[in-house]
Each structure stands twice: as structure tokens, then as C-alpha cells.
Amino acid sequence: MVADGTPRRMHPGTVAITFLRKAPQNVLAIPIFAGWMSGRGFGWALLIAAIAGGFALFFMWLKWRRFTYTVGAEELVIERGLLNLSRRSIPLERIQDVSIERKLLHRLFGLAEVRVETGGGDADEAVLDSVSLAEAQRLRAALRGQRVAASVETGEVAAPAEPHALPVVFAMSPGRVLLLGLFSFSLVWLAALFGAIQFLDQFIDFGWDQIKDYAGAARAEAQARFSVNAVLIVAALALALGVVSGVISTLLRDWGFTLRAGEGRFRRTRGLLTRSEVVVAMRRIQLALVQRGPLRGWLGWQALSVQTLGGSNDPSGRQLLAPLATEAEVSELMRIAGLPPFERLPLRPVGAGHVVRSLIRTVTAPLAAILLATVLLTPLALIGLLVLPPMAAAALLQRRYHRFALSGCGLQVMRGVVAQRDWTVPANNVQVVTLHATWLQRLLGVASVLVDTAGAKGRGAPDVVDVNLPDARALAAGLIARVD
Amino acid sequence: MLLPDVPLQPLERGHLNAMRLSGAVFFAAAAIGSAIPSYALSREWTWLPVWAAPLVLVLIGLWSVLIAAPRRWARWGWAWTGRELHVAQGWLTQSHTIVPALRVQHIDVTQGPVERMFGVATLVLHTAGTTHSTVHLPGISRATAEEIRDAIRAKLSAEPW
Numbered sequence: 001m002v003a004d005g006t007p008r009r010m011h012p013g014t015v016a017i018t019f020l021r022k023a024p025q026n027v028l029a030i031p032i033f034a035g036w037m038s039g040r041g042f043g044w045a046l047l048i049a050a051i052a053g054g055f056a057l058f059f060m061w062l063k064w065r066r067f068t069y070t071v072g073a074e075e076l077v078i079e080r081g082l083l084n085l086s087r088r089s090i091p092l093e094r095i096q097d098v099s100i101e102r103k104l105l106h107r108l109f110g111l112a113e114v115r116v117e118t119g120g121g122d123a124d125e126a127v128l129d130s131v132s133l134a135e136a137q138r139l140r141a142a143l144r145g146q147r148v149a150a151s152v153e154t155g156e157v158a159a160p161a162e163p164h165a166l167p168v169v170f171a172m173s174p175g176r177v178l179l180l181g182l183f184s185f186s187l188v189w190l191a192a193l194f195g196a197i198q199f200l201d202q203f204i205d206f207g208w209d210q211i212k213d214y215a216g217a218a219r220a221e222a223q224a225r226f227s228v229n230a231v232l233i234v235a236a237l238a239l240a241l242g243v244v245s246g247v248i249s250t251l252l253r254d255w256g257f258t259l260r261a262g263e264g265r266f267r268r269t270r271g272l273l274t275r276s277e278v279v280v281a282m283r284r285i286q287l288a289l290v291q292r293g294p295l296r297g298w299l300g301w302q303a304l305s306v307q308t309l310g311g312s313n314d315p316s317g318r319q320l321l322a323p324l325a326t327e328a329e330v331s332e333l334m335r336i337a338g339l340p341p342f343e344r345l346p347l348r349p350v351g352a353g354h355v356v357r358s359l360i361r362t363v364t365a366p367l368a369a370i371l372l373a374t375v376l377l378t379p380l381a382l383i384g385l386l387v388l389p390p391m392a393a394a395a396l397l398q399r400r401y402h403r404f405a406l407s408g409c410g411l412q413v414m415r416g417v418v419a420q421r422d423w424t425v426p427a428n429n430v431q432v433v434t435l436h437a438t439w440l441q442r443l444l445g446v447a448s449v450l451v452d453t454a455g456a457k458g459r460g461a462p463d464v465v466d467v468n469l470p471d472a473r474a475l476a477a478g479l480i481a482r483v484d
Numbered sequence: 485m486l487l488p489d490v491p492l493q494p495l496e497r498g499h500l501n502a503m504r505l506s507g508a509v510f511f512a513a514a515a516i517g518s519a520i521p522s523y524a525l526s527r528e529w530t531w532l533p534v535w536a537a538p539l540v541l542v543l544i545g546l547w548s549v550l551i552a553a554p555r556r557w558a559r560w561g562w563a564w565t566g567r568e569l570h571v572a573q574g575w576l577t578q579s580h581t582i583v584p585a586l587r588v589q590h591i592d593v594t595q596g597p598v599e600r601m602f603g604v605a606t607l608v609l610h611t612a613g614t615t616h617s618t619v620h621l622p623g624i625s626r627a628t629a630e631e632i633r634d635a636i637r638a639k640l641s642a643e644p645w
Contacts (some may be wrong), residue, residue, distance in 0.1 A: 431587045431613030435486040435580040452613035480568055483584040
């Protein structure tokens with residue numbers, strides 16, 4: 001039994017994993033820096049590395065030694081700390097779920113990280129990093145079993161293999177993961193790669209400069225001869241790298257994406273090197289968000305994520321249930337989650353003032369920048385005016401694509417021209433409603449209805465912007481009237 | 485008025501005085517503090533009198549205390565309907581926030597030193613939401629704040645989500 005009330009320590013392999021994970025900064029970076037500063041050579045740097053490593057290892061061992069967890073009959077208690085003792089007790093009934101994540105190092109050591117998720121917003125409420133895989137599964141069974149009060153009675157804790165017993169409701173085939181990777185073309189990864197090279201450049205000195213020199217010489221040569229070709233080649237290379245990096249990052253993240261459902265929860269597993277498992281309790285779902293990216297949306301692909309209250313590994317507070325799915329698959333998942341289907345027909349557009357406001361918002365800043373550059377730098381900056389018509393067109397279309405409806409089951413909002421988003425918010429999940437109007441909005445006779453929900457911060461709230469004032473009043477009053 | 489259907493009550497008169505006092509203290513401190521850079525600048529440019537920056541701040545302070553504060557105060561309004569709390573505010577940018585009592589997680593009644601001087605209190609509602617998870621209603625009497633707090637507390641549900 002796990003729920004025996006005796007304190008346990010994490011797996012001793014934790015020390016090794018932590019050491020390896022922190023080694024680059026503890027053992028490598030400091031000694032290399034110190035050795036480089038002193039100029040006394042390699043042996044000296046090695047000595048410092050050994051001392052630093054020894055210290056790090058000792059403190060990690062101490063930390064491991066002082067960290068215990070106890071599964072009692074009523075609560076999970078985590079005690080830790082050397083000087084500042086901390087004791088955190090989490091009532092079992094407050095535990096929403098237990099998720100298991102295995103990064104590459106964990107898998108090498110046969111360990112797993114266990115996250116105990118409660119309703120609180122704090123992501124690090126209870127993380128056991130790391131315990132053996134068997135212990136992780138036993139813990140999950142015990143902590144969840146207490147709540148569901150099912151398998152504990154029989155004492156059958158050693159067979160918690162039910163995650164695979166749940167039916168699969170959505171899965172990504174390798175081909176579809178690859179397709180998602182192609183859509184995920186991004187130069188951000190490329191920038192990160194170059195950033196990493198620049199960063200490593202400070203530490204590693206084996207000939208990167210020469211390579212850069214060769215490359216620079218070659219480029220100068222090439223530019224001198226066929227500069228247009230060279231530019232095209234560089235652009236094509238960047239494009240290819242963008243595609244490749246998108247594919248690789250997607251493969252690493254979404255390989256073997258499987259979503260199972262049952263017993264009031266979704267269980268998602270994904271990842272090639274880091275296998276992560278996330279549990280989403282259906283009754284904690286606050287809203288559903290369907291996203292259609294620029295290219296994939298036109299081809300009929302959608303992504304479904306849900307926002308849940310607390311206990312999220314994802315800093316955004318939303319969990320992806322399906323990264324690339326057809327409309328039918330998404331509506332089936334929404335049905336399983338107990339959410340009303342997204343209906344386009346009853347949606348009504350926001351006020352005409354939205355056109356004016358989105359035009360002002362999108363065009364003003366670039367126009368000012370271009371005019372400033374024209375006056376201060378070069379008349380050539382006027383070429384930049386070419387980007388304005390497409391931006392203005394997108395702004396003018398915003399109203400067509402920003403619609404909302406309040407039905408018996410809740411609020412539905414769609415927004416976005418190039419990247420489209422559909423929100424479905426069950427009426428009971430609305431926390432606070434705010435009517436908001438700037439002086440320009442009041443001049444245009446519109447107001448925004450800001451809908452506050454639990455679980456996720458920042459952008460991506462199901463706000464309805466620039467609604468005609470009578471509609472806005474009716475929407476706010478209707479939302480509040482449906483709370484019970 | 486964003487929601488004319490809901491009759492709003494004004495804040496206590498004492499809150500206007502509290503706003504004026506905090507504004508006066510702030511601008512007086514700023515005016516005194518600005519004397520040093522003003523002195524330094526007047527040595528650089530002899531045409532600039534030493535009292536220029538403090539004078540500007542005093543004028544802004546007077547405008548804020550005598551004109552802006554009453555307007556901002558008059559724009560506040562609140563209503564407790566027995567089911568939800570309405571809080572309206574704002575002069576140029578207006579907002580009207582509605583908090584259903586059933587969604588409130590916990591409630592504070594706070595009273596700072598200035599508020600205590602003028603006999604007003606602030607009611608703070610916390611919800612499980614994120615961007616507007618705390619809603620403040622300042623400038624009501626302590627008795628009213630406690631009355632609303634007790635009324636909401638009676639309505640709190642065990643599972644607000």
C-alpha cells in the first residue's frame with residue numbers, strides 16, 4: 001500500500017538526474033569561466049570543476065535526503081527544507097489529478113516525474129521529481145483511488161494500468177504529425193538556433209570563427225559574382241531550415257499524440273523523447289477554444305484546446321486536446337467533453353464601429369513609422385506603404401469575422417481573419433462580466449463586453465469587442481442572468 | 485451610463501475628501517521633491533526661475549483636487565441587487581463590472597488610514613477569474629460594506645466553478 005502514512009523519499013536516482021541536468025551550469029560553465037579568467041590552463045579548470053561538482057552533488061543529495069512525502073488517509077504531506085522547514089499538506093479530496101511526465105533523462109533511469117494537481121493556480125504545488133515508474137503509477141492509483149474510492153477497497157493498487165483501458169478518442173498518425181510539422185514552419189526556431197550558436201560561441205573556441213571566416217569569404221565571393229542568386233539561395237536555405245526545424249520540433253513534441261477519454265477525464269500522452277501525460281478533468285473545463293491557423297485553417301484543419309481551472313502544466317492555462325483535427329473530430333471531442341456544439345448560424349456581428357476601430361488600430365502605427373522614416377531617413381521608405389492595403393483589408397474584414405451568440409447553453413464567440421478562433425463558454429463558467437467603453441467607443445456607440453473566466457490569463461479571453469451598445473447591454477445582462 | 489437599467493448609488497461624500505487628501509499629499513510631495521532638479525536646471529539656464537517646476541506641479545495638483553477629483557468621484561456608482569454587485573467607474577474610459585454573488589470566492593473589507601479618517605471602507609471581492617479576479621468597491625461606509633459582505637457570504641456556493 002502507498003497510503004500507509006509512512007514518509008517516503010524520492011528515488012535516489014533523482015540525485016543523479018538533477019546532477020546531470022544542472023551539470024552544464026554547475027560543472028562546466030563556472031570552471032570554464034574561472035579557468036578562462038585565470039589563464040592557468042586545463043588542469044586547473046578541471047580541479048575547479050571537480051570541486052564545484054562535488055559541492056553540487058552534496059547539496060543535491062542533502063535536498064533529496066530532506067524531502068519526504070507521505071500519503072495518509074486524509075492528506076498528502078510533503079516535507080522539505082534544511083533550514084527553512086516547510087510542510088505542505090494537501091487534502092486528498094482537493095487533489096484534482098495526478099499526471100506523470102517522463103523526460104529523456106527520466107526514461108534513461110527508469111524514473112518519472114509526478115505532478116499532483118489541485119484547484120489552485122500555483123503550478124508547482126506538489127511535484128515529485130522523480131520517483132520510479134512503478135511508484136509513480138502506485139501513487140496515482142492511491143491518490144486518485146482515494147478520491148474515486150474504487151480500487152482502494154480491493155487493495156488492488158499494483159495494477160493501475162487502466163490508462164490504456166480507456167478508449168482512444170483522438171490520435172495523431174505519423175503522417176498527420178508530419179503534416180502538422182510542415183504547417184508549423186517557423187523562423188523562430190531558426191532564430192533560437194542562431195541565438196544558441198552565438199551563445200555557445202562565447203564558450204567554445206574550436207574553430208567556429210574560422211568557419212565563419214570561410215563562410216564570410218565565400219559569401220563575399222558569391223555576392224561579388226551573383227548577388228541576386230546569393231540572396232535567393234540564402235532565402236531558400238532559411239526557408240528550408242524553417243521547415244525542417246518546424247518538422248523536428250513538432251515530431252519531438254507531438255509524436256504518438258493519443259487522447260483517451262473516460263471516467264470524466266481526458267488523458268493525453270504525447271512526445272518522442274519526453275513522454276508527457278496530462279489529465280484533464282472534464283468538470284474542470286471552463287471553455288473550449290478552436291483555432292484555425294492561416295494555412296491549415298483554409299485546408300479544413302482545426303486545433304482544439306480547453307481551458308481548465310488550476311492544475312495545468314501549461315503556463316497558458318490551456319490544454320491542447322487535438323493539435324490537427326477535422327471539424328467532425330473536433331465536434332465529437334466537444335460532445336465527449338459535454339460542451340455545446342459551435343453553431344455558426346445564430347451568430348450575430350458586432351457593431352460597425354469595430355471597422356473604424358480596427359482600422360485605426362492596425363494602420364496608425366505603421367503609417368506613422370513609415371512617414372517618420374521617409375522624413376528622417378530616405379524617401380525609399382515610402383515603398384513600405386505597399387504593406388498597408390493588405391493590413392487595411394484584414395482590418396476591414398475583422399467585423400465580418402467577429403461574431404457572437406448567447407444561447408441557452410452559453411456564450412459563443414468567433415474572432416480573427418487570418419488566424420481564426422472560436423470560443424465556447426458554458427454560461428455557468430463566467431466569473432465576472434465587465435462593460436468597457438473608451439471615449440472613442442462611446443462616440444461610435446459601441447462597448448466591449450469583457451468576459452472573465454477561470455484558469456487562463458492574458459490574451460485569448462472570450463471578449464466581445466465593439467458591440468452596439470443595446471446589444472452589449474443585453475449580452476451582459478443575459479450572461480449574468482444565466483449564472484446559477 | 486453603460487447600463488441605465490441598473491440604478492446606481494453614489495459613493496459616500498467622505499470618499500471625495502479622501503481622494504482629495506491623497507491627491508493633495510501626493511502633489512505636495514511631488515512639488516517639494518521637484519525643487520531639487522528645478523534648482524539644478526535653473527543654474528544651467530538662468531532664465532528659468534527656481535520655482536517653475538514646483539509651480540507647475542502645484543497647478544496640476546490644484547486642478548486634480550478641485551476639478552478632476554469631483555468628476556472621478558461622481559462617475560463611481562454601485563448597486564447590490566441581492567444577486568450581483570455592480571461597480572461602475574471611469575470618466576473618459578468607462579467601465580461597468582458585474583460580479584454574481586455565486587461566483588465570489590472570498591470577500592475583504594479593508595480600511596486604510598486615510599479611509600478611516602473619512603469614515604469610508606473598501607469592499608474587495610475575489611473570484612476564481614483571472615484578469616478581473618479582484619473587484620474593488622471603495623468609498624462606502626463600513627456598515628454598508630459589512631452588510632453587503634454578509635449578504636454575499638450567505639449566497640456563496642461551495643463549488644463556485
